[in-house]
Amino acid sequence: MHPAFSVIFLTTLIGVGQGLFLALYTGQLYSVIKVLPAQDASSFYGYGSLLALVFLAAGLVASFFHLGHPERAWRSAAKWKTSWLSREVIVLPAFMVTTFIYAMIHISGWNPVLFALSDDFIVDLSLLVGALNTALAFALFICTAMIYACIKFLQEWATPLTVVNYTLLGMASGFALSTAFAAYVESDIIHFYGGWAIILTVFAFITRSAALIRNTKIKYKSNLSTAIGIRHTKITQKAQGSMGGSFNTREYFHGAKPLFFKSIKWVFLVLVFAVPVVLLSGALASNMFVLFALAFIVQYVGLIAERWFFFAQANHPQNLYYQTI
C-alpha cells in the first residue's frame, strides 16, 4: 500500500495521546491505593491530560488531510454497526471530550467524592471519569488497529498482532512522554514511568518482531491464476489498461526503492526500540530532562518510520493485476 502521511501522523499521534493519558491515570490510581505518592492534581494530572489532548487534536487534524471531502467528515459516524473506521470516528472525539473533562476536574479542583469502596479506597469524580476514559483509550486502540486488521485479504495486517502492536506501541510512546513530562515538572515518580516505558517498549519489540517474522512467512492465497482465472504457471502481463498509470498503480504500491524499503525496517527497529531503551536507562540513571525528552522524540520519529513500513509492507491482491510498476 502507499503510505499516507496523514494516516501515519493520525495513528502515531493519537497513540501517544492515549498512552500518555493511560500513564497519568495509572499514576493517579496507584496513588489512591497508596502504591505511589500522589501528584499535584492540577499541574500534573490536569496539565498532563491537556498535553495528551494536544496530541489527540493534532492526530485528528492530520486525519482530515486524508479525506477528499473533509467538510463531510461528520457523515462518517453513520455506519458504526459495520465499519471500524466509523467506530474510530466516534470513539476518538469521545475520548478527547472525556480527556478534557478529566483534565478540567483536576485543574478546577471540583472533584467531589462519590463513594468509598473501603476506608482507603475513596472514589472521587476524577477517578470515575478516568476509568471510563481508560476504557475509551483501549477501545480506540482496538478501533484504529481493526481498521487494518479486519481486511482479510491484506494478509500482512489481518492478524491479532496488529491490534497488540498498535496498543503496545501507543502505550510505550505515551509512557515515554509521561516520563519526560514527569521529569519536566520534577515529579517523584519518574522512575515508575521510566521503568514502565522501558517494559512496554520491550514488550512492543517482542510483538512487533513477531509480526515481522510472521509476515516473512505469509503464503498468499491469491495469485495471478486466481486473479484472472486461468490455470497456468507462466502468465505474463502485456498491457495494464492505462498508459500513464492510474489510481490502481498509485494507491496500492509504496513506490520506494527496494533498498530504501528494506532499510526502513532496520531504521524503525533501532529508533523505536533500541535507542529509546538506552536513552531512558541513561536518563533514569542521570535524571537529565534532556535525555528523557530525547528518548520520546527519537521513539516518535521511529514510530513514523514504523507506521510507514506497516503500510508499505502490505501487499494488496489487486497488485496482481499490475505486474510491472
Next chain:
Amino acid sequence: MTQLALVIDLNVCVGCHACVTSCKEWNTSGTAGFMSDYNPYEKDPTGTFFNRVQTFEVGEYPNTQTVHFPKSCLHCEEPPCVPVCPTGASYKREEDGIVLVDYDKCIGCKYCSWACPYGARELDESQKVMKKCTLCVDRIYDEALPEEERKPACVLACPTSARLFGDVNDPDSNVSEQIRDNGGYQLMPEWGTKPANHYLPRRKTNITIHHDELKRVDNPLNKERKLPMPDENDQTLDDISSW
C-alpha cells in the same frame, strides 16, 4: 432476488477497448458528473475509468495464448467494500444487486478501495470521491430508450458480443445459461466475495474422429474392382442387406 451482472467471454474478447471508450463516454456525460482526465494528450495520461482492458500472455512461445481481460466492478454478492464505508456512501441495492457509491455522501477516505481485492474502485482526482462501475444504472432503466438499448454502454459497444448482461440469479436468463454451459467462473473465489460478474474461459472446439469413421467400410469400389467378396460375418454399415 435479482442480481444484475456482466458475463464476459474471454473466448471472443479481441481486446479492442471499445467497451472502455464507450463506458467512459457514457458515464463522463452522465448526471453524476464527469470522469476526470489529466494530461490526456501529453506524456503520462491518466484519469478515471470504470472499466479497463488488460492483456496477458499465457504460456511460452510457441504455445502461447493472448488473453484480453476486461476488468470492472464485479458487483459482488458479498461486497467487502460496503460494510467498511463509514458514511454509508458505498451501498448495494436490494432490488437489483448493483453496488453503487453515493457521490454526495462519499468523504473520499479511500477505505473502500483498500477493502476491494480487485482494485475495481478509483478515486476521482478532480471530484475527490470514489468512483466505480454503476452497471449503467442510469441507462438500463431508462424508458426513454428503446428496450434493446437498455443495457450497459460497454455491452452495446462490444463488437464481438463478448459482454453479456442479465440477472445471474434467474436460472433461465441468457447469462445464467452461459455460465452453466460454458464454464463461467468468478475471480479470486478464495475471499468469499461471491462476485456477480462471471468470466467465460478460453475454450477450444475439438471433435474426436475414430479410425473407422475415416475408412468407409461399405465402399462400393470393393465391389466394382471385383475385390474378394467380404466374409459374410464381416460388419458393414448396411448390415441389413447382407450378401
